[in-house]
Amino acid sequence: MLAEREPRLDAQRLLAELVPPPRFDAVRFSSYVPDRDQPSQARAVRALEEFAAGLGGPAPDGGRRRWFRGRAPERPSTPGGIYLDGGYGVGKTHLLASLWHATDAPAEQKAFGTFVELTNLVGALGFRPAVEALSSHRLVCIDEFELDDPGDTVLVSTLLARLAAAGVRLAATSNTLPGRLGEGRFAAADFMREIQGLSAQFTSLRIDGDDYRHRGLxxxxxxxxxxxxxxxxxxxxxxxxxxxxxxxxxxxxxxxxxxxxxxxxxxxxxxxxxxxxxxxxxxxxxxxxxxxxxxxxxxxxxxxxxxxxxxxxxxxxxxxxxxxxxxxxxxxxxxxxxxxxx
Incomplete structure (x- = not known):
């Protein structure tokens, strides 16, 4: 029975679990099936493939962890972050996990987690150690960025700003803000506003479409x-x-x-x-x-x-x-x- 279980977690497990979940172990860009009636889906795949190709080269600070002493590394000429903008069921998590898999770096130099998992990591480690733990990464992917929690949004936005300053590339998806849901429309404007000064680091990829889990089902x-x-x-x-x-x-x-x-x-x-x-x-x-x-x-x-x-x-x-x-x-x-x- 689940109701009889009382699980415990430590910080090391939280770090080790920052990888795509089992459902997305085997996903790749090639396994994403774009809807023929939604050309933005195929365009998103191509853009993400190019983004992954631009993630070559050494990890920030040569893979060494540091406390941000001295001058921040020069920002990349291409945008340091990419935001997948679409409704539920259009395959955003599939594409985000595919980006993680396509990035040519050891697993310990890239991270994939939900917004909740990232806030849990900061809570377990403390803000500064969390920055240190992730600053050597080449890529950090955040799924389901929670725009409806102002306090945690500021916390994670600040964390991402520190990582971006260290040269870490970022990728994210998000939900929409309460009261701004319309008919399941897109959250790009909300996302860019909530991350404030960090928004210049992100390029938005719009992905139109219906929930793939129920196409014809x-x-x-x-x-x-x-x-x-x-x-x-x-x-x-x-x-x-x-x-x-x-x-x-x-x-x-x-x-x-x-x-x-x-x-x-x-x-x-x-x-x-x-x-x-x-x-x-x-x-x-x-x-x-x-x-x-x-x-x-x-x-x-x-x-x-x-x-x-x-x-x-x-x-x-x-x-x-x-x-x-x-x-x-x-x-x-x-x-x-x-x-x-x-």
């Missing part, structure tokens, strides 16, 4: 009966079987930075009695859990309400709308993956 599959979920869990190696309400309560006791560790060694998740969530804090915790399950390609078999009804209509039209739609998209994909377990 049905919405969330019908949930199973409780008994079906229980039986399937009993015969599935590496299964975690939970009742939905106790799991939601347990998530409130575990920091979201530990949700990845929470599902370590779990090959499939089985949930009984999924209900619609109306509490905002509980809903946002479920968003993070959905992200970690999706990253690790853990199928989810569930009874109760279908995942496209997991969040209330009020939530799906509110300030965190984009996060909830992303979670529904990912959980629906994982629910489809669970069909083989039935």
């Amino acid at each position: 049905p919405q969330a599959p019908e949930p199973y009966a409780d008994q079906q979920v229980t039986v399937a869990a009993s015969r599935t190696p590496g299964a975690a079987l939970d009742d939905f309400e106790p799991l939601v309560a347990h998530l409130a006791q575990v920091h979201p930075s530990r949700y990845g560790a929470l599902v370590d060694g779990v090959d499939a998740v089985f949930l009984r009695g999924v209900r619609q969530v109306t509490d905002q804090a509980a809903a946002l915790r479920l968003v993070v859990l959905a992200d970690r399950l999706y990253d690790r390609e853990v199928p989810v078999m569930a009874s109760g309400v279908p995942f496209d009804r997991l969040f209330s209509a009020e939530m799906l039209s509110g300030g965190y709308r984009k996060k909830y739609f992303r979670a529904v998209s990912r959980l629906t994909s994982l629910a489809r993956d669970s069909a083989r377990l039935a």
